[in-house]
Amino acid sequence: xxxxxxxxxQWIGGTPPAWRAAVEADQWTSVARTMHGDGARLLALWGGxxxxxxxxxxxLAAYLDQEGLxxxxxxxxxxxxxxPSIAEVYPAALRMERALHDLLGVRAANGDARPxxxxxxxxxxxxxxxxxxxxxxRAPGITDNYAFVMVSGDGVHEIPVGPVHASIIEPxxxxxxxAGEKVLRLEQRLGYAHKGVERLFQHRPLDQGHRLAAxxxxxxxxxxxxxxxxALEGMSGCEVTARCAWLRALALELERIAxxxxxxxxxxxxxxxxFGLAQFSRVKEDLLRxxxxxxxxxxxxxYVVPGGVARDLAPASISALTxxxxxxxHEVRAMRAIYDDHPGVHDRFHDAGTVLPxxxxxxGLTGLAGRASDQAFDLRxxxxxxxxxxxxxxxxxxxxxxxxxxxxxxxxxxxxSIRICRAWLRLLPEGAVQRDLGTPLAGALAFGLVEGxxxxxxxxxxxxxxxxxxxxxxxxxxxxxxxxxEHAIMDNIVPDFPLINKSFNxxxxxxxx
Amino acid sequence: xxxxxxxxxxxxxxxxxxxxxxxxxRVHDELQERILDVLGxxxxxxxxxxxxxxxxxxxxxxxGNPYYNIEGAGIRFVASPRHADMLLVTGPVSVxxxxxxxxxxxxTPDPKLVVAVGDCGxxxxxxxxxxxxxxxxxxxxxxxxxxxxxxxxxxxxxxxxLTALAR
Ligand code: SF4
Numbered sequence: 196x197x198x199x200x201x202x203x204x205q206w207i208g209g210t211p212p213a214w215r216a217a218v219e220a221d222q223w224t225s226v227a228r229t230m231h232g233d234g235a236r237l238l239a240l241w242g243g244x245x246x247x248x249x250x251x252x253x254x255l256a257a258y259l260d261q262e263g264l265x266x267x268x269x270x271x272x273x274x275x276x277x278x279p280s281i282a283e284v285y286p287a288a289l290r291m292e293r294a295l296h297d298l299l300g301v302r303a304a305n306g307d308a309r310p311x312x313x314x315x316x317x318x319x320x321x322x323x324x325x326x327x328x329x330x331x332x333r334a335p336g337i338t339d340n341y342a343f344v345m346v347s348g349d350g351v352h353e354i355p356v357g358p359v360h361a362s363i364i365e366p367x368x369x370x371x372x373x374a375g376e377k378v379l380r381l382e383q384r385l386g387y388a389h390k391g392v393e394r395l396f397q398h399r400p401l402d403q404g405h406r407l408a409a410x411x412x413x414x415x416x417x418x419x420x421x422x423x424x425x426a427l428e429g430m431s432g433c434e435v436t437a438r439c440a441w442l443r444a445l446a447l448e449l450e451r452i453a454x455x456x457x458x459x460x461x462x463x464x465x466x467x468x469x470f471g472l473a474q475f476s477r478v479k480e481d482l483l484r485x486x487x488x489x490x491x492x493x494x495x496x497x498y499v500v501p502g503g504v505a506r507d508l509a510p511a512s513i514s515a516l517t518x519x520x521x522x523x524x525h526e527v528r529a530m531r532a533i534y535d536d537h538p539g540v541h542d543r544f545h546d547a548g549t550v551l552p553x554x555x556x557x558x559g560l561t562g563l564a565g566r567a568s569d570q571a572f573d574l575r576x577x578x579x580x581x582x583x584x585x586x587x588x589x590x591x592x593x594x595x596x597x598x599x600x601x602x603x604x605x606x607x608x609x610x611x612s613i614r615i616c617r618a619w620l621r622l623l624p625e626g627a628v629q630r631d632l633g634t635p636l637a638g639a640l641a642f643g644l645v646e647g648x649x650x651x652x653x654x655x656x657x658x659x660x661x662x663x664x665x666x667x668x669x670x671x672x673x674x675x676x677x678x679x680x681e682h683a684i685m686d687n688i689v690p691d692f693p694l695i696n697k698s699f700n701x702x703x704x705x706x707x708x
Numbered sequence: 709x710x711x712x713x714x715x716x717x718x719x720x721x722x723x724x725x726x727x728x729x730x731x732x733x734r735v736h737d738e739l740q741e742r743i744l745d746v747l748g749x750x751x752x753x754x755x756x757x758x759x760x761x762x763x764x765x766x767x768x769x770x771x772g773n774p775y776y777n778i779e780g781a782g783i784r785f786v787a788s789p790r791h792a793d794m795l796l797v798t799g800p801v802s803v804x805x806x807x808x809x810x811x812x813x814x815x816t817p818d819p820k821l822v823v824a825v826g827d828c829g830x831x832x833x834x835x836x837x838x839x840x841x842x843x844x845x846x847x848x849x850x851x852x853x854x855x856x857x858x859x860x861x862x863x864x865x866x867x868x869x870l871t872a873l874a875r
Pocket of ligand 1: 410413759760761762763764798799800825826827828829833857858859860
């Protein structure tokens with residue numbers, strides 16, 4: 196019996212196509228189970244106040260399969276304290292459910308009552324996404340006592356790391372339980388970079404949200420601002436011009452290339468091969484300088500704007516970019532041969548931080564890290580729009596699920612992105628790059644889903660009256676992948692953690708919001 | 709190995725001429741004379757992400773690439789505040805990082821310099837002050853030099869670092 200077929204699915208449209216359906220509390224978990232049985236992956240779980248009735252909260256779960264996006268909605272009266280959990284079906288839901296409680300006060304019955312995004316520094320009892328709550332008085336910025344799970348046994352001890360890390364990375368806390376050099380358990384504590392992004396959205400007009408979206412996760416600024424604009428344009432009936440669509444896709448692929456180049460260098464460095472960092476950081480810098488000449492920016496912050504892109508690409512820039520991509524490809528191929536030939540590098544990459552395909556499927560590992568564990572999903576391939584629909588990207592996968600696989604997927608993807616960018620630069624349609632946005636439909640719910648370099652970046656946008664934002668939920672693929680890192684490090688040695696962590700390179704700010 | 713050596717020979721040294729300090733970035737300059745006497749030519753920097761979007765981090769990272777070659781200039785990023793002469797702070801200060809930032813500042817031996825990086829570090833940027841954000845870095849610890857930009861280019865960041873050092 197399929198509970199899924201019994202739901203009243205309402206068509207929303209978009210690419211991938213989306214549907215929504217109301218679900219009763221007693222069906223919430225069984226619908227999740229059916230979705231899971233049908234092969235759908237959990238994309239995100241979040242909540243918000245009902246627009247028509249602030250006394251009610253709605254909790255939403257978005258599932259993604261080969262057909263498209265299915266969004267289920269659970270209506271929760273404010274005085275209902277607990278809703279059913281789907282974490283048993285989709286383990287990645289656990290932290291999302293904990294965040295739901297931090298932000299809105301709705302608890303899912305998952306057995307873990309610890310806060311996730313909220314730290315002690317955040318005023319107790321304050322629920323940021325409830326509109327009736329005034330800004331709280333300044334709370335003392337204190338560090339709390341988080342109840343980490345303790346591992347006991349002969350010779351077991353703990354190593355706490357962070358939130359301030361030893362190198363130039365974002366803040367987070369890792370608690371290792373080790374015996375000798377071997378890691379028995381890792382527990383993460385995130386939320387340090389929480390900046391109140393979703394509440395800020397609620398105080399911004401819809402047509403200004405893209406600037407905030409662009410600053411949620413700086414390394415994925417194109418993916419976020421594009422996801423936001425897709426949702427906004429969807430609810431405004433705005434279809435961007437062909438040239439604009441191609442330029443946005445080009446910007447996204449260039450973002451992917453730049454990040455992969457940076458990671459490939461850093462991974463060489465973490466494997467004790469500083470030469471790799473020197474070379475890749477040089478090649479990346481060359482690319483960023485070409486981007487600066489072509490787009491006026493090294494990182495394409497605010498390039499994607501509602502209805503279009505901030506500036507067109509001049510003919511001279513098209514040829515400069517092409518030349519740069521040809522040179523980059525040449526360098527990447529040479530470096531790949533050097534990495535492949537280097538026994539020390541290979542030895543460190545091989546069999547480190549392994550997530551086997553079966554575990555990856557159970558945890559819902561997604562994006563780049565998922566593809567390295569044989570989770571063959573990529574929005575650009577599964578639900579393509581122009582220019583990927585006319586000039587498709589090839590999927591890159593590996594099945595060994597170790598650092599070596601995540602490095603190999605990056606190499607494949609850089610080369611593939613260069614290949615498609617070069618073709619797009621040749622075939623770029625003529626025309627305007629900006630269209631009138633139109634008027635967002637009050638009360639509309641629309642989605643933006645973009646395959647960023649880490650994986651699918653998702654934005655759910657709900658319009659208020661007169662161009663106001665009722666709710667904007669933001670979801671980074673790192674929500675799915677952080678828990679997998681806890682598994683990946685088990686039985687590895689502590690000194691390999693930086694390398695394994697880097698091979699995932701997950702977002703903190705994009706996750707903490 | 710041969711491929712590696714060939715690459716090294718082919719690329720050569722690409723490090724560029726050093727940028728100049730920029731007095732317009734200076735916020736206040738107490739103590740600087742003394743610090744410079746103590747430091748001589750080497751500088752150890754501790755980076756702290758106090759809640760940034762990670763955009764500024766990318767450009768701080770770039771300082772290490774062969775073009776800017778910050779290590780060649782005697783500037784090093786260190787793993788502990790106890791080894792640091794300067795704190796390079798990115799982001800608005802998230803409320804959950806306030807304590808960690810303050811403690812890192814206190815753990816840094818005197819005399820010390822602080823450079824705030826990015827629009828967020830300078831003013832709180834788009835995040836401002838809220839239940840979750842304290843806004844600019846100077847709201848939490850004293851700042852010597854603030855480098856605007858979103859994110860500022862590596863050249864601007866380096867210029868900010870050198871401004872803090874300039875007599
Ligand atoms: S200044 Fe810009 S790039 Fe830097 S942390 Fe703030 S939003 Fe991100």
